Amino acid sequence: MKRRTLLASALVLTAGLFAAPAFAAFPEKPVTVICPWTAGGGTDVLLRALSKEAEKFLGQTINVVNQTGGAGAIGHNAIRTARPDGYTVGMITFELNSLPPQGLVPFTWKDFDPLMRINSDPAALTVKADAPYSTVRGFMDYAKAHPGEITIGNSAPGSVWHIAAGLAAEKTGVTVKHVPFDGAQPAVTALVGGHIKAVAVSVAEVRSQVQAKNLKILGVMSSERDKIFPDVPTFKEQGVDVQFYTWRGLALPKGVPAANKAKILDAYKKAFETKDFQEFAAKASLNLSYQDSAEFAKFLDQNFKDVSAVMKNLGLAKK
Amino acid sequence: MEFNWELMFTSYAAVFTPSILFMICVGTVAGIVIGALPGLTATMGVALLVPLTFGRAPLESLSMLMGIYCGAMYGGAISAILIRTPGTPAAAATVLEGYPMAKRGEAGRAMAMALFASFFGGVVGALIMTFASPFISSVALEFGPVEYFGLAIFGLSVIISISGRSLIKGMMSAFFGLLICTTGFDPISGYPRYTFGIVEMMEGPPFIPTLIGLFAVSEVFNEVQKIGGAQQIMAKLDQYLPSWADIKYCFKELCRSSIIGTVIGAIPGAGGDIAAFISYGEAKRASKNPERYGHGEIEGLAASECANNSCSGGAMIPLLSLGVPGDAVTAVLLGAFVIQGLQPGPMLYKEHIDLVYQIFASMMLAQFAMQFIGMAGIQLFARVIMVDRAILTPAIFVLSCVGAFAMRANVFDVYCTLFFGILGYVMMRYDYPLSPILLALILGPMAESNLRRALVISGGDFSILFSRPIAVTLMVLAVISLVMAIRGHQKVEAKLAEQEKLFNEVTQE
Structure with a gap:
């Protein structure tokens, strides 16, 4: 009996010795955040600005x-397969929902543990300032009257802006060249x-080219008007019901202990709310749109369904 | 946009303060080191240091970034000359003449000239940027898909000049390069080609690891073969500046290359690597002694180094005046401006013209900082060549692998480096030139995606290629340059054959 208590207390003690710092002191070493996009790009700059603030609340280097x-497949995969101890966090972006329908990656957002949404930027249909149309309708009518003439540029085949343009064209029934x-x-x-x-x-x-009066925005594909250009109507206001956003958020690999997840989330949420970060986002004209883990997961689910459907219609999805 | 002399003088005064000069020097030192390390490019250097500038005043942070940009462009030449590893892609053409010079024991001479040529090109680029921005930026916008295709074709015509002795082998290398460019995403349809289901191959051969493999690792294998024999290169290290005779000899090329470099820099999307190769090709074509190229001709070294530095000034032109980055580094700089709450473009000229002039001034001062800091470093760096090969060679090998890994923290890239290292070694053994592969890797994707893009716009009609004056001019230039290069090549061959005959006669006697 005595021996058993001794053993038990010894066990408790050792468990306490090892476990206590692991729970109480997380994070006890620097945290890594994976960015699936190049250093210096929009996603990277956003993540670095946010992480710089989060360091103060986390008490560790990030x-x-x-x-x-x-x-983006490599970075997203690295986040998914990282050790789920909370020391690896990742930035997930729109491509997480557009790569799977193309059959390019064997995973979906469901293989991640969403943490929070940071921003969502709507697509804007932009033309030359001296173009003969100044509304979305006018543009589409022009496209109908001049078949084969309208070319819409995007950032890469199958990219978020390719899908946005395809969706807008599909909704208005015009044929354009992407x-x-x-x-x-x-x-x-x-x-x-x-x-x-x-x-x-x-x-x-x-933004800069519109402010310099080289280009003009015909409409934004969001539910609300843009903060920088409040005069520009949304697509919906112009009778074309299209909403399309790119988004960025943070996620963890599946299986991170709840306590560690809470700490990371808390640090990043506080960082998100700092004045410095908010000012940074305003300067970079990022449309901040925070969502907590549950909302973000719901959003991801809906977004994945929408994107898959559009890509199928555009012939971008794998059959 | 009227040029404002008074503002120029006050902006120089604003930059000539201890704190700004300090920032420029810090940036330049960091730039030279980053540039000299294979795998760390000017783009990465600027990108990694941009976050450090978050809390600083605009001029302070931008002048530091200017220093990094200019320093890294020169830094790439150091490893290109000494260990045959272009520290940045822009120094790839520098290897062709720089390394043979170093092997001949002229590392000091080559480094002094590389530094001076960088300085010269940088100053000319900064001058053109200061005085001709509005004019050049209007040309930059004329470049659409068709023009880029023309430029890529013109660039590819340089292949003859870097082919070495056998044109056929040069062509084979070039076409092999173009072929491996087709791996990865199709630029228009997004379909992954020849990736064998490997995610890492989806964006084609990773450029920096391929570059390091082809040049550095292949040379490591080559050296390993020779280890054992007394293999120490004795270099004369008494030069800080190129001799007056060298400067006079290269002066025409310096002038020509700095203008070519600035113009190519100003074209959005075409950077120092393309500028250096085109200048090198032009230098060889115009040279009186083209047979010396490839064996350590100082003129070719001067041309490529001068062009890649003047390119920086050129690339700033569309960034500042149009808000359109001229190359990969300025694309990152665009982000740095935005963080400062400044939006480059026409509005910057209207609202912050003083800052624009201060950027001109700090770019100019960065060139001087680079020249002085570079001079202080030459002796130190050039000693590398005298290290015993049995120690140096493995060190280069490790450095190459680390450099390949550093780009995007992926082991696949290390395998890629090793693969291209072995390939490069085999090709060297059988006298296939390596540079055409590199040129094809730089220009192939540009040619393909812009041709395809043009055809999407025209709906598949090829006549669009001949509908625009700049594109037609470039393609005509490509044909002319090709014909002249082939004729030049024949002349060189004839000269060499004569020399060999003479040599044989002498040795037989």
């Missing part, structure tokens, strides 16, 4: 690691130079 390639570029920036440049007729990328990506 290292941003860029694991790029395969149109011209994929190597990123949104070159597409916008080509539009300014008059090599294509329109782009359907985010407001942030066309």
